[in-house]
Amino acid sequence: MKRLRAFINGADIRRFRFWVQLGFFVLLVYGGYFLINLGQSLPTFSCGFNQPGRAGVCYLLPLQHQTHIPWDSIISWRGLGILTGLLTFVAWLFVFNKAWCGYACPLGTIQDWMTSLRQKLGIRYSTYSLDWFTRLKKIKYILLILLIVIPFLMANSVAGLPTLPEDMGTPFCKICPARMVIPAFTGDFSQWTVDFSTGTAATMTGLGMLVLGIFFIGGFINKRFFCFFCPMSALHSLFSKVALLKLRKDGSKCTRCGDCYRACDMQIKEIADDVESKTLIKDDCMMCFKCVASCPEEGALKASFMGIPIYESTEAGFFKRMTKRRKR
Amino acid sequence: MSAEVKAKQTEMARKQLSRESAQALNKIEKDFPDNPKAMDYFYDLYRRIHCEGEVPHPGKKVIGTTCVQVPEELIYAAGAVPVRLCNGSHTYDQLGAEFMPAKSCSLVKATLGMLSSGLASWLDEGRDIVNVTTCDQKTKSGRLMEEAGYRVHHLELPPSKESEAARTYWQSNVNGFARELGSLTGHKITRNSLRDSIARVARAQQAFRRLHRLRMAPLAPILGKDVFLVTNAYFFDDIDAWTDAVEALNDEVEKRCEEGFAAAQRRAPRILFTGSPPIFPNLKLPTLIEQSGAVIVADETCSANRMLYDAVNVDEWQLYDMVDAVADRALKPCTCPIFISDEDRKRRLLELARTFAVDGVVYQAFSGCQVFEMEQRSISRFLADEGIPSLYVETDYSPDDVGQLSTRIEAFIESLKARRRRK
């Protein structure tokens, strides 16, 4: 048991993650061909536009359909539909928490591949200044609110204003790069267009292609560029406190050396600086556990599931990984 | 001053230094029984360098450093060898007194004294020094080194380390330093050279951490005076030879642990040493403590733990990330009292006290070292609140206060023993 533990804690998390991510990528992007269907409430970007390859649908797509609901039918079976969808979503999240982002999300995986490519080319990554970081991180919450409110305003007239046009439907999907990128992996480029049928449609799809262009540059130059703005991550963070999988920190063992912060793709400063909190899952966290792997202090950081530590920072593990990675 | 007089003075200093070092080494080596066999490497090293005046790193480009915050990985990567100039010699302390005000730190005075003595000949070729702007005295002494004819790179350190602004400022300074090193040595820092030097330092750190961990044993397997000597040797020894010697020592110490060997009395109070760094030959306080029947099991000083404990983590093994990583390691975990906040130092002391089952803390401050003197009150109060007894000792490099000190230390250790019995 002790040896197994030492083996796991000494493991190269990057390689482990690479394979798990690849597995999930194949499952979520091509699983549909093998008739795998994980339902409509997946807490990750298993893009619904990727037909028939998808093995399940990103919860944001049905959510945006469901919130397209007249006010008076909320207390009805349609309202119940919203509730069951949300409960299924929370159930998925309850188990794996934000590891959906760090290990399962196909768009996240694609961004990690872009990062590897940049690394191989020896091009420096960019980061946000702390000032911009705190300013920009609000965007994902704004997007989350909009993707719920816009469909609702399509079905309801508020304060006598006309309802929003039909072409505003699934507004987040319209600007989400996954809609273009993920179907492309099954050879479907039909989303890579601007729809000129109406002004609204042209604006939304044009915006989508604009975001796609920015995504390719941003994702190349910033680690996990899009995740920082992802409303799914915002939705996760509303429920992540109660989930079974946790990232724990023992502040007394922390030297605040910042090694974890260096490794963090999401630039979460608290991982190094916060020595008070017992669990440290910030809204941007994707639970990749790179921080655990890069912590040289015995047991200062650990990933735990239902209170059982599954991956822990150790001195031996740290130096083993450093030596290994250096040689590559 | 004629050259002849100068030469005479230098010769006098050499003799005095040699005598001082031999006395100190003798005390450390001979006054204690059962020294580990593997310590002979270090005793011999000090004998050669300090007593016999052997030149460290002959034929190599040597760059003097003044503080732990100098990213030594960069110096190695540029094909040079860093040698820490901080020293504990009373001879140098006296020589340096003419450059500094009366009430200033012995360590800074000794450094200036050494540089002006003409005895640091191994630095003479390039006369290159990296001086980190830590405390006021070190900062300003950088200017005095320049006046003495040295080429000094002033590496600017921010006065706090919490903010991102401080971090970026420091990283950009370290990057500037890295660039300058390239032109200084003629060897540009490359991806491979930096990667290798990070590996070398990491290996040394691993060896140190192993030694550090071994000292957690309930029966102290090695005395603190020896460990200070070992870590102090890292200042000037060849890094790979040093690491091998430490690993040999570790093997021996580990064996001692398995055999249940106790380097001190079985019930000797366990001491955590903090404050101004004990540097050879000034191991006055550690030796006094261990002669009085206690054992130093851990420390929080920049001549040992603070210098060797914290490790570099690189995310992307490219130059851009490695330089920043090395810079981060020098700044972020540092518990030097020059920073505004003392929170990290408190937490570090508490964690060390807990994991090493410490009975009491000895806090050394060199008189004139304002920052350590200033932190004394808050640290002592903090330790008292945590129920850890502590002794604050203000001293310098002169041997005059040994009698008075030993009385205080014996009293402190007696009180620790009494406290233990009560428990």
Added chain:
Amino acid sequence: MAEWRYWVIGFVLLSGGLAGSAQAEPVWFSDQPPDAEWAKRAHHAHGGMIERGRGGVYVKRLWLRAGGEPASAVYTQPADDASFGVFGIDGESLAPDLFKVASGGGITFPMPEEGFYNAYFIERSVEDAVLKTSIVKAEVLKHSCGEGHDPKLTASRMPPRDRAGVPLEIIRERLPGEDFHTRIRSGDKVGFRVHYKGSPAAGANVSLTTREGWTKQVVADADGRAVFKLIRDYYPAWNDFDKRHHEAFLVTAEYRVETPGELNGTPFEKAHYRATLPGIFYPSEVEYSSYLVGLIVALIAAALGAGGVFLYRLKHSRAGRERLQ
């Protein structure tokens, strides 16, 4: 399936002399309301216009129209003695209501379940010793996203009803991968099968007419199949373009047999069958969406982003970083 037999018998008993004019021009089902008053009651849904019945259940109202061209076909009244019927999801027979109002008439029926409903309206007459039978059919989809998208359920309800129940029947074949959301678009190839009493009606004349009057006629092959490629039939001013515009087509199949017999005591020497099936299709995506513009937008964004990053780095490059590279 006993009901089914009664229904067939009902056909035979009920069918009588309809107005001759109905035979002259094809009669077909349309879900488009004839006037503004009726339009108020109709709502858009997947599968066309619906009305809301008691408890929110979808109710389909199909109007009878006469005329070969969908654009100019008139709304007609059903004869009192016409026979009609609707088959539900599992082929069960439903009892539709016949309605007649000032502006037209037809049948209405509720659609409680997800899937395809098949509605029929049959008129027969004997003229000049020829039995003329007009089989009006509509295949109506009921789908509401609120009821979910269980792929297994969808798949089980996709196959068209192809059991022979009426003398001549047009069956639309499904598009590859078709589900409740699939839209037939101009440019698509749509296949139809024509069955005469359950067997392929090889040699039947099958024609497809779009709303604007474009017609193509083909002869059904040995399997009774006829395939049409839908043309573009929608040319609005660019700013009036609606990608959800319903273009209409009408498929008509004619089949003659030389079998003598008699209808309500009137003998005939041969029989002439005509079946109709209406459908809708949408403008093709290529008519309104542009890969080129999309790529240009993305490339401009990417170029601006890359340029921005490059310039920023050039300006803010920290001391030494470039030379260290």
